[in-house]
Amino acid sequence: MAQAEITGDTMRTADGVPLKLALERALFRSRLRAVMLVLPLFAFLLVTFVLPIFDMLFRSVEDQIVADILPRTVVAIEAWDETSGDLPGEPVFEAIVKDMAEGRKNKTLGRVARRLNYEVSGAASLFRKSGRKAPKITQGPYREKLLKIDKRWKNLDLWNLIKREKGDFTASFFLAAADMQYQPDGSIGMRPENRQIYVHLFGRTLWLSGLITVLCLLLAYPVSYLLATLPLRSGNLLMILVLLPFWTSLLVRTTSWIALLQTQGVINSFLVGIGLIDDGDRLQLIHNQFGTIVAMTHILLPFMILPLYSVMKTIPPSYMRAARSLGATPFTAFVKVYMPNTVAGVGAGGILVFILAIGYYITPALVGGRTGTLISNFIASFISGSTQNWGLAAALGVMLLAIVLALYFLYDKIVGIDNMKLG
Amino acid sequence: MTGQAVTDPYVRFASVQKSYDGEILVVKDLNLDIERGEFLTMLGPSGSGKTTCLMMLAGFEPATHGEIYLDQVPINNVAPHKRDIGMVFQNYALFPHMTVAENLRFPLQVRNMDKNEQESRVKRALDMVELGAFGGRRPAQLSGGQQQRVAVARALVFDPKLVLMDEPLGALDKQLREQMQYEIKHIHENLGVTVVYVTHDQSEALTMSNRIAVFNDGVIQQLAPPDALYEAPENAFVAQFIGxxxxxxxxxxxxxxxxxxxxxxxxxxxxxxxxxxxxxxxxxxxxxxxxxxxxxxxxxxxxxxxxxxxxxxxxxxxxxxxxxxxxxxxxxxxxxxxxxxxxxxxxxxxxxxxxxxxxxxxxxxx
Incomplete structure (x- = not known):
């Protein structure tokens, strides 16, 4: 008997093997093959994408520099009462002198100096200066000798910082990314107004990304409609015109905007040429927010057109005809019948453009100037160069990621991610 | 070859010609009178010009020459939404983002009809096609036959002057198609509405129509009631095409x-x-x-x-x-x-x- 039979309450095959198990065995080979097919890509992504990201995210909270390079100091400073208002005692100064001497020998002193300098300015030069002389201090009184080298050792903030950061993990990068800091009494508060940067920058990034998304939508909607409704041949020609910039290097497109928009550029020269503006007051069209908006809208436009087009292509012309025959004016038919059916494309294009815009780097870096740069430009600036601070870069990156995920979640709640259609 | 003469034509095609490219006439000199309350079928092979005639009547294609009258009024320059003609499309064209009831309400809403009147009409139309319990569903949740009925109900709910059907049963399987033929026929008999129906299926045409216009090559080959068409074909094309x-x-x-x-x-x-x-x-x-x-x-x-x-x-x-x-x-x-x-x-x-x-x-x- 080849059919399954029921024994007790489990289905069994003719041989008495539980049906579920038999099915499992039968499917195992095909599953194995599927796994083998994706395995190389999975391994590649794991090594080149997932692990680096987690490593980067980890750096936003990890901070072992102080404990590693100043091991004696962090033990000695335990005994110091930071609320007393007094400087740490002689043992702490002895420890730091020995740590600095060893750090200088191992060439690691610069790292801790830079780390402490993030939060106490002047710490870097203090450590460099003192580090040079520290090996010569072989006996006490250490405190007196060190204060003689530099008065800045009296700064209680510095000692507070060392005591706070003696652990393996820190919140100070995240605090910095949110324009916050530890107050002298150890509580958390906002930075002084004139040193707040990032919250404002996040706001600007979100606002500009939103504006660019809306501009892209307004420009892309009619074009996509035309593309979807034109006869095949002319539609294809228009499609190539849409895709042509897509295939051109990003850098080329951005620099051509510079050529167009700069004060000695095409547009300004044209306006001067026809006498609309004076040669003296050429318009500042680039290296500001305006330049970022124009160039990014242009560059991200295809990402809006393509999902819109692919959705509009699937809307049968009979919908509009049906609406007309039922008595709707062309306008009503468009708004009530056509547009609701493009929501999936609007959602997909919108979220695509917005997420691309929020992390955009090259274009704002080239045309943004001071007012048109985005958060990603700051993140990049902390990755290398004189302001290198991987912890802060990682914290800003985590916050950006969190914002994107939050918006994605919000979108899912409001529109539903299942409604999204990318093509 | 016009069958019996119609004394008081409700729909009238007067010397209508249609060309898409300026070289080939898709419809050649069409003269056709349709009586009030009639079920007239345009039957013919694909490319015979029957759907083009329907589209001209609905207002989606302009006539290249000639005039179409609806209830004595020339309608060549009347926009589709002002013609008051209900239409059932080949793939139903139900609006997927609206529920069944919203689909039916759409023509009433755009006419700014009274809310209570809207509700009672939607209910009546749903009951007519025996889908009273399905008002809250989306078209995608209905079977092909149910969608078809909703499409018919939507084309009738606003009491149009005329109902056009463009191969409405083409997407259904054979059994359902036959059942729907009777249903549409009965709805027509009960409401007394004028129907112009396009199909390439002769058995469909024979089952439902009062008169059939057999199209070929842009010309009506014969216009006659089903029995006359079958038993007394007037030319070799009709004799071959019917039965x-x-x-x-x-x-x-x-x-x-x-x-x-x-x-x-x-x-x-x-x-x-x-x-x-x-x-x-x-x-x-x-x-x-x-x-x-x-x-x-x-x-x-x-x-x-x-x-x-x-x-x-x-x-x-x-x-x-x-x-x-x-x-x-x-x-x-x-x-x-x-x-x-x-x-x-x-x-x-x-x-x-x-x-x-x-x-x-x-x-x-x-």
Whole structure:
């Protein structure tokens, strides 16, 4: 008997093997093959994408520099009462002198100096200066000798910082990314107004990304409609015109905007040429927010057109005809019948453009100037160069990621991610 | 060739022509009157111009020449949404983002109808198509037949002057299609609304229509009630297109009043002179397979010929028999499975005969 039979309450095959198990065995080979097919890509992504990201995210909270390079100091400073208002005692100064001497020998002193300098300015030069002389201090009184080298050792903030950061993990990068800091009494508060940067920058990034998304939508909607409704041949020609910039290097497109928009550029020269503006007051069209908006809208436009087009292509012309025959004016038919059916494309294009815009780097870096740069430009600036601070870069990156995920979640709640259609 | 004359036409095509490219006429000089309350079907093969006529009537295609009247009013320059014509589309064109009830409410909303009136009409329309419990569903959650009914209800809910249906049953399977044919027919009978229906399926046309306009090559070949169309086709195209027909070709040798004699290679056939030229002109004679008698009694049939049985197909209620008669190897005879019917086998030589009035001498298609 080849059919399954029921024994007790489990289905069994003719041989008495539980049906579920038999099915499992039968499917195992095909599953194995599927796994083998994706395995190389999975391994590649794991090594080149997932692990680096987690490593980067980890750096936003990890901070072992102080404990590693100043091991004696962090033990000695335990005994110091930071609320007393007094400087740490002689043992702490002895420890730091020995740590600095060893750090200088191992060439690691610069790292801790830079780390402490993030939060106490002047710490870097203090450590460099003192580090040079520290090996010569072989006996006490250490405190007196060190204060003689530099008065800045009296700064209680510095000692507070060392005591706070003696652990393996820190919140100070995240605090910095949110324009916050530890107050002298150890509580958390906002930075002084004139040193707040990032919250404002996040706001600007979100606002500009939103504006660019809306501009892209307004420009892309009619074009996509035309593309979807034109006869095949002319539609294809228009499609190539849409895709042509897509295939051109990003850098080329951005620099051509510079050529167009700069004060000695095409547009300004044209306006001067026809006498609309004076040669003296050429318009500042680039290296500001305006330049970022124009160039990014242009560059991200295809990402809006393509999902819109692919959705509009699937809307049968009979919908509009049906609406007309039922008595709707062309306008009503468009708004009530056509547009609701493009929501999936609007959602997909919108979220695509917005997420691309929020992390955009090259274009704002080239045309943004001071007012048109985005958060990603700051993140990049902390990755290398004189302001290198991987912890802060990682914290800003985590916050950006969190914002994107939050918006994605919000979108899912409001529109539903299942409604999204990318093509 | 206009069938019976219509005294008070409700829809009127007056010398309508249509060309898409300025070179080929898709519709050539169409004159058609449709009566109030009539169910008229435009039947024809694809590319015959029937759907174009419907689109011109609905207002989605402009007529290149001529005028279309609806209730005595010329409507060439009336926008589709002002024509008050309900339409059922081939793939229903139900709005997927609206529920069934919202779909039905749409034409009432755009007419700014009173809210209570809207509700009662939607309910009545849903009850009419027996979908009263489905108002809250989305079209995608309905079966093909249910979607079809919603489409019909939506085209009727605003009491249009006219309802157009463009191959509405094309996407359904055979059984459902037949059931829907009756339902649409009954709705038409109950409401008395004027319907113009387009299809390429002749059985659909025969089942539902008051009159059928057979289209070919942009011209109405014949306009007649279903029975007349089947029994009295006026030209070779209609005879071929509607139902099954045996065709025999010959040359007219004599015309005697309503009958004529045509010479074929196997002898003279006496036929009803319907649509022939003078003596000497070629003719296509058409003969229904069920009007042929096998081995008729002596002297009963004016036409009696030798036949060679080639193939038998058993179809239950009748046996389809393919024979070679008068040089036609595809001569079909339907032998009813009645008591005492002749039993044939392939290779038999028999006599077949038919009456002169069952054999219609028609034109010779180009």
């Amino acid at each position: 099954e027909n045996n065709t025999l070709t010959g040359k007219v040798s004599a015309v005697n009043g309503s009958t004529c004699t045509a010479e074929t290679e196997s002898g003279a056939i006496t036929a009803l002179a319907v649509n022939i030229g003078g003596v000497g002109s070629p003719t296509t004679m058409s003969l229904r397979p069920e009007r042929v008698t096998v081995n008729p009694p002596e002297g009963q049939c004016p036409n009696l010929f030798d036949a060679h049985v080639k193939e038998l197909i058993y179809l239950g209620d009748h046996v389809r028999t393919r024979m070679s008669v008068c040089g036609n190897d595809d001569f079909i005879v339907k032998i009813p499975n009645a008591a005492g019917h002749v039993h044939l086998s392939p290779g038999d030589d028999v006599k077949v005969g038919w009456q002169a009035e069952d054999c219609r001498a028609l034109d010779m298609p180009a």
